[in-house]
Amino acid sequence: MIYHGKSKSTHSYFLSSEYEPTSPADALFHIIPAPLEKTVSYGAGTANGPQAILNAAYQLEAFDGKSYPGDLGLFTTPAVDCSGKIEQALSNIEKTCKTVFDMGKIPVVLGGEHSLTQAPVRALANIRRDFGVVQIDAHADLREDYNGDPYSHASVMHRILDLDIPLFQIGIRNLCKEEIEVRTKRGVGYLDAREIAKNGIPAELLPEDFPKNIYLSFDVDGLDASLMPATGTPEPGGLTWWQALDAVEACTAGGRKILGIDVVELAPRPELHSCDYTAAKLAYALMGIASRA
Numbered sequence: 001m002i003y004h005g006k007s008k009s010t011h012s013y014f015l016s017s018e019y020e021p022t023s024p025a026d027a028l029f030h031i032i033p034a035p036l037e038k039t040v041s042y043g044a045g046t047a048n049g050p051q052a053i054l055n056a057a058y059q060l061e062a063f064d065g066k067s068y069p070g071d072l073g074l075f076t077t078p079a080v081d082c083s084g085k086i087e088q089a090l091s092n093i094e095k096t097c098k099t100v101f102d103m104g105k106i107p108v109v110l111g112g113e114h115s116l117t118q119a120p121v122r123a124l125a126n127i128r129r130d131f132g133v134v135q136i137d138a139h140a141d142l143r144e145d146y147n148g149d150p151y152s153h154a155s156v157m158h159r160i161l162d163l164d165i166p167l168f169q170i171g172i173r174n175l176c177k178e179e180i181e182v183r184t185k186r187g188v189g190y191l192d193a194r195e196i197a198k199n200g201i202p203a204e205l206l207p208e209d210f211p212k213n214i215y216l217s218f219d220v221d222g223l224d225a226s227l228m229p230a231t232g233t234p235e236p237g238g239l240t241w242w243q244a245l246d247a248v249e250a251c252t253a254g255g256r257k258i259l260g261i262d263v264v265e266l267a268p269r270p271e272l273h274s275c276d277y278t279a280a281k282l283a284y285a286l287m288g289i290a291s292r293a
Contacts, residue, residue, distance in 0.1 A: 013076035018062040027073030036112035038086040045267030050110040052268035056276035064288040093119035111264030114153040131213035132166035136222040138235035142179040171222040205250035230275035252293035
């Protein structure tokens, strides 16, 4: 099958239709496929997300609507080995991300379940502490553990707080009592989906005292379920495409920089290849925002 003159097949690196792979030393963006799927609790399939995004990225254009982020260099690593126990899988992701951070480059981790975010954040925290995590998501992911598992995707942001990293949440619309209490106790900032629906995205979204450097974690279920049904727990009432991008751009107001990115929780479905494309376009759009910040 042909889409816009580009063949639909398996691709090993991001946006291979537009760019030859750049050497690691010359690429600003290091795309890291991380097919982690260990703790999913509803819909499955996140292990297939990274390859689906790479395949769909072949259909993208180099121009993201504002700039050409690919001109700054795209290097796609081999998929991280996530076959063992989750602790080993997270360690493998952390090592890969640390190499990228050590080079002064921006890792773009393609998931895989949301549990993986603790790995790049740990890698960055071992190098510098002057950053905060911005999470776009339908769920707060602030449980101490879920079904007894502290590495659960439902606990990943609690693990971030355990590292004493500031956290700001955007688009949340499903919380349990424990998570509401954690937000209050740990001083977690947030702009939830209902408030966004009522009042939109402010020009400067993050608190003034939030760190000037950001690690951005984007769970695709932060998007409305009508736009992103191919995810483990699609939630109604989510962000539109433009709200999501406006929110990320607002996070970079005041000179803030994006140091790392992940796009997680795509669970591809054969009849919904539009979701694969949306996730790929999202990853590239986030690179564009990072490059312009």
